[in-house]
Amino acid sequence: MEDKKTIIYIMSNQRSGSTLIENILSKSPQIVSIGESFLLGGYIHKTGPGSSCNWTCSCGDSLDDCTFWNSVYQRLNISNAREIKNTKIVYPKGKDIDYQKEQNEDVRSLMNLIYKAFFDITDCDVLVDSSKEAFYGVSLYQNSPYTFKFIYLKRDLRAVTLSKHKWRKKYNKKNIGLIKLILANYRHRLQCKLMLRKVDKEDVFNLSYEEFFKDPQLVLNQMSDFFGFKTFDMPEFMELSNDHTIAGTPNRFKKRRIQYDDQWENDSKKRPFFNALGFMLNKLG
């Protein structure tokens, strides 16, 4: 029965710890993670985010070669990955609005079949999708054949901004000033909140990255109650183990101790205006 299965969708900004939360949850024998399904099409066709790992599955194989994903394709009755063209649901606008809506509907059906394949192959009854995207998540939520719930994950806007700033430099992206960047991150929060208005409050688990680190086991137990999986011991490390996930933080291939990273706090204090603005924007919600 499909309605017994649960999807946990992580909605958040980038650099907010979504890969960490996804990785922790996937340590339960009841839970399987798909990673960021929104980027699956991009990973198959090697376009968009993911070039740093050559768009491979987290097992290290390409989406053409991964044995796990090949059993997914088999269940979709397709002979190879390339038959999957697009896995993004985007807000329909412009002159091709009807076509866009149709496309979105196709992606929704495809994703429900992929979720089903994951459940069938792994025998898990909970699946984590860490796509983050607000519109995509809410579109999959509406009329979902599954019990579909959200983790709305928020992290201090200053931490998100400084981290994004650092990664943009590392990947030679266009430099955006910190003030502009923090305002954009605040706007992102407003967009998430707007989208969450379409979701039943009882289906949303609000999670603060900072609160999580105060007592990870406690928060994990709360999530277990909320989503209905058996609780388990909080893992010490973030590491991949037999995962076949799409995308996530570029750090994910390295085994790392799970701990709060407070490095940004000093960086932020060196910039009093940025620091104060961030403090205020955090308070606004």
Ligand SMILES: [Zn+2]
């Ligand atoms: Zn794989």
